[in-house]
Amino acid sequence: MNEGHHAFSFFRVAAITGATLRGLARLKTFYVLLLFALLLIGNSIFMAQMTFQQEFQVLKDIALGAMSVFSSLLAVLATARLLPQDIDDRTASTILAKPVSRFEYLAGKLLGALLLLAISLAAMSALFFLVLTVREQWVLRETVRQMSAAPPDQLSEALRLVRASALNPNLLAGIAIIYVKACLLASLTLFVSTFATTSIFTMIVMAFVYFIGHLQAVAREFWLQTHSAGWISQTFLGLVALFFPDLQLFTLTDDVVAGNAIPMTVLAQIVTLGLFYTGFYLLLAWSVFFRKEL
Amino acid sequence: MTEPAVLLSNVTKIFPVPFQRRPVVALRDLDLEVAAGQIYGLLGPNGSGKSTTLKIILGLVTPTRGKAQVFGRDSDRVASHESVGYLPESPDFYKYLTGEETLRFYGKLCSLRGARLKNRVGELLALVGLTSAAGRRLSGYSKGMLQRIGLAQALIQEPALLILDEPTAGVDPAGTREIRDLILDLKGRGITVLLSSHLLGQVQEICDRVGILANGVLVREGSLSDLLGVENQTQIILENASPALINKIGDLAGGSRARLVKCGPPQTSLEGLFLEATQAPGGKGGSKPS
Numbered sequence: 001m002n003e004g005h006h007a008f009s010f011f012r013v014a015a016i017t018g019a020t021l022r023g024l025a026r027l028k029t030f031y032v033l034l035l036f037a038l039l040l041i042g043n044s045i046f047m048a049q050m051t052f053q054q055e056f057q058v059l060k061d062i063a064l065g066a067m068s069v070f071s072s073l074l075a076v077l078a079t080a081r082l083l084p085q086d087i088d089d090r091t092a093s094t095i096l097a098k099p100v101s102r103f104e105y106l107a108g109k110l111l112g113a114l115l116l117l118a119i120s121l122a123a124m125s126a127l128f129f130l131v132l133t134v135r136e137q138w139v140l141r142e143t144v145r146q147m148s149a150a151p152p153d154q155l156s157e158a159l160r161l162v163r164a165s166a167l168n169p170n171l172l173a174g175i176a177i178i179y180v181k182a183c184l185l186a187s188l189t190l191f192v193s194t195f196a197t198t199s200i201f202t203m204i205v206m207a208f209v210y211f212i213g214h215l216q217a218v219a220r221e222f223w224l225q226t227h228s229a230g231w232i233s234q235t236f237l238g239l240v241a242l243f244f245p246d247l248q249l250f251t252l253t254d255d256v257v258a259g260n261a262i263p264m265t266v267l268a269q270i271v272t273l274g275l276f277y278t279g280f281y282l283l284l285a286w287s288v289f290f291r292k293e294l
Numbered sequence: 295m296t297e298p299a300v301l302l303s304n305v306t307k308i309f310p311v312p313f314q315r316r317p318v319v320a321l322r323d324l325d326l327e328v329a330a331g332q333i334y335g336l337l338g339p340n341g342s343g344k345s346t347t348l349k350i351i352l353g354l355v356t357p358t359r360g361k362a363q364v365f366g367r368d369s370d371r372v373a374s375h376e377s378v379g380y381l382p383e384s385p386d387f388y389k390y391l392t393g394e395e396t397l398r399f400y401g402k403l404c405s406l407r408g409a410r411l412k413n414r415v416g417e418l419l420a421l422v423g424l425t426s427a428a429g430r431r432l433s434g435y436s437k438g439m440l441q442r443i444g445l446a447q448a449l450i451q452e453p454a455l456l457i458l459d460e461p462t463a464g465v466d467p468a469g470t471r472e473i474r475d476l477i478l479d480l481k482g483r484g485i486t487v488l489l490s491s492h493l494l495g496q497v498q499e500i501c502d503r504v505g506i507l508a509n510g511v512l513v514r515e516g517s518l519s520d521l522l523g524v525e526n527q528t529q530i531i532l533e534n535a536s537p538a539l540i541n542k543i544g545d546l547a548g549g550s551r552a553r554l555v556k557c558g559p560p561q562t563s564l565e566g567l568f569l570e571a572t573q574a575p576g577g578k579g580g581s582k583p584s
Contacts, residue, residue, distance in 0.1 A: 097380035
């Protein structure tokens with residue numbers, strides 16, 4: 001037997017995270033990545049007729065959009081089955097019969113899903129940067145060839161413009177926002193799955209939450225403009241805002257595509273908000289799962 | 295006085311049923327004590343409350359009323375799980391892990407690591423006879439092998455109490471016998487075993503004490519000899535007895551207040567007959583069942 005039980009152990013959480021990640025990596029989720037890769041490659045061939053600014057903008061738009069959609073989908077699909085499957089198979093019972101707290105179990109499961117999302121997003125980003133770099137190099141070579149007779153300062157200005165339209169640090173900020181949004185959705189899905197009767201129910205609930213999350217800010221503004229803001233409506237709106245995150249905040253990637261820089265303070269605020277909600281939903285999940293009969 | 299391995303005091307479990315006024319009473323005022331070092335069998339038909347009892351002891355289900363303790367510690371405390379190993383009925387572990395990885399995973403959950411974990415995994419694989427299948431994924435394991443790896447994971451942290459829910463469910467007679475021998479071996483090592491089963495023959499063979507649950511109530515409890523012995527009857531088993539001898543015994547009994555109730559060859563269990571027939575060379579069985 002072991003000496004002294006610790007209420008929380010990263011070692012135990014890491015063991016559950018590792019097993020969860022291995023299980024998820026065997027799912028067909030990586031086909032999503034393949035689809036994404038094909039989309040990008042096909043897209044770059046299609047855009048050969050455009051100007052380089054258009055080409056890079058559309059490439060970023062499609063790539064970041066696809067990353068956002070696929071990572072959100074992956075977050076929900078991968079997390080929705082985690083708990084029901086373990087409970088159905090009685091694996092949860094064998095794990096929780098060991099000196100493992102229910103919080104450690106949930107944290108390990110969620111971290112496994114978040115790690116999968118990180119790996120998927122890293123792979124998609126790597127492919128995206130590769131395609132963008134290849135296209136950028138091609139455009140640079142073409143520019144040099146076409147402007148071989150132009151004065152050097154004109155040529156260097158043209159090359160600077162090409163480089164500025166292609167890879168830039170703002171893309172990393174956009175990818176970070178996409179990841180934080182996916183983390184939030186995964187955590188929320190885990191929470192829903194603690195009381196949902198089936199995975200399908202979890203996915204349906206998440207589809208509603210997704211739309212409410214995107215529409216709630218607009219609806220709130222509209223409500224406050226057309227109704228007097230009494231304490232009841234303010235409390236109600238506050239509760240809605242607390243339980244349903246404003247997903248519209250995470251659409252800042254549109255600015256990245258448009259070439260606008262995201263201020264560091266705004267990026268920090270969004271990341272903090274996303275991580276707050278991720279932790280908040282994990283605690284909510286634990287509060288339901290704590291007394292769940294297995 | 296030694297602390298009992300399991301102590302349930304006045305435990306009641308009521309499961310509410312959605313959209314129905316009447317809830318399901320799974321256990322009613324259950325008092326149960328399992329002494330350390332025993333093999334205790336919990337019997338009962340399906341739905342009698344056996345699994346619920348075990349889950350309450352494991353802290354997986356919270357009793358509506360009453361108290362459950364394992365070696366003096368409340369069973370809903372995670373720390374109490376350090377001394378308990380559990381094998382659920384028909385477990386399905388992570389199929390993508392190999393037998394060795396499965397044991398390493400459960401070992402890590404018990405904070406084992408390094409050489410200690412490696413040695414323990416090796417020991418247990420040998421104990422359950424799965425050393426040669428250690429590198430194979432569980433998806434390729436038979437039902438009996440899954441039960442054995444399940445038993446090994448239950449033992450990974452060297453628990454003082456082993457809880458087995460229908461340990462031989464779905465396992466063939468040869469596998470059943472192996473598991474039975476393993477349980478007896480564990481008892482020899484000082485491990486308390488609490489098992490639930492509806493296979494009476496199996497329980498009779500290995501348990502020191504049994505409790506019988508029916509509709510959530512403990513209707514019988516005691517040592518096997520106490521429960522099974524018929525006090526006013528005596529069994530005489532003779533080999534090669536002639537009809538004349540049997541008649542004589544009958545006459546002797548008739549001359550007293552005793553009565554010869556039954557006379558005939560003793561019966562073996564069906565399991566014994568099956569094993570004899572299937573394991574003897576040529577599958578025909580050379581000798582009479584014992």
